[in-house]
Every structure is written in C-alpha cells, then in structure tokens.
Amino acid sequence: MAKQFSQKYIQHVSKRSPAWMRRRALCMLLSLGRDCVFPLLPAHHAGHLHYRHLGHELPIRDIVPLHRNIHDIVGRIRKTSLRPLLTMYLRLSYLVWIGVEVYAVWMLVQWVIAFK
Numbered sequence: 134m135a136k137q138f139s140q141k142y143i144q145h146v147s148k149r150s151p152a153w154m155r156r157r158a159l160c161m162l163l164s165l166g167r168d169c170v171f172p173l174l175p176a177h178h179a180g181h182l183h184y185r186h187l188g189h190e191l192p193i194r195d196i197v198p199l200h201r202n203i204h205d206i207v208g209r210i211r212k213t214s215l216r217p218l219l220t221m222y223l224r225l226s227y228l229v230w231i232g233v234e235v236y237a238v239w240m241l242v243q244w245v246i247a248f249k
Contacts (some may be wrong), residue, residue, distance in 0.1 A: 145188055152188070160192040165234065167198065169227040170207075174200040180207055182220050199229045 134146040145155050160179040176198030181187075183195065190196045199207060210219050 142187065156190050156196065158194050160198050162199045163192050164227065164230050167230065168200040168203055169197045169223060169230055170203050171200065172230055177201040178204045180204045182223060193224055193227055197223045211213065
C-alpha cells in the first residue's frame with residue numbers, strides 16, 4: 134500500500150524547497166548527521182514527529198534526524214497506540230545526543246584553558 138501525502142506536504146519537503154533544506158540541515162547539524170535513535174547510523178531524513186507546524190518546523194519540537202530504515206520503523210509505530218511514547222522517546226534521545234555533544238565541547242574547552 135503506497136503512502137498518501139498531501140500535495141502541500143510533498144511540495145514542502147521537496148529538495149527544491151530552500152526553507153525545508155535549511156530546516157533539515159539544522160536538524161542534521163545538531164546531531165552531527167547521526168540518527169537520534171542509533172547514533173552509530175547516519176541520518177538520511179528529518180522525520181516529522183507531527184505536522185502541526187508544517188513549514189515552520191523546529192528540531193526536537195517537530196523533527197528529528199533518522200536513518201532511512203529507522204524512519205520506516207518509526208512510521209509504522211506511529212500508526213499504533215504507542216505514538217505518544219515514541220514521540221517522547223525520539224525527543225529525549227535527540228536531546229541526550231545533543232547534550233553529549235555540548236558536554237564534549239565544554240570539556241575540550243576546559244582542557245584547552247587548563248593547559249594554556
């Protein structure tokens with residue numbers, strides 16, 4: 134069964150949409166291009182958690198970076214009663230990944246300052 138997306142959605146997430154490409158790039162940048170569920174995997178998609186802010190998405194609130202296979206699995210789980218838990222888990226795992234990056238940079242800065 135083929136996925137059914139609205140024309141508005143298809144136009145919005147097109148690679149010809151500079152606004153979408155900027156949002157997608159920011160989403161990927163925050164995780165260094167890694168999947169938020171399994172950071173060893175590269176992220177290929179900025180997966181929507183919902184579509185309430187279509188055209189005005191923000192990372193964590195609306196989109197998260199996902200590997201293409203993980204995105205397919207997430208899409209299947211979203212159709213079940215587990216959707217609220219899945220959304221919470223995706224946001225939390227993305228925040229943890231970003232937190233690890235911030236902590237690593239902070240420690241590097243502290244190390245550089247200590248050895249000046």
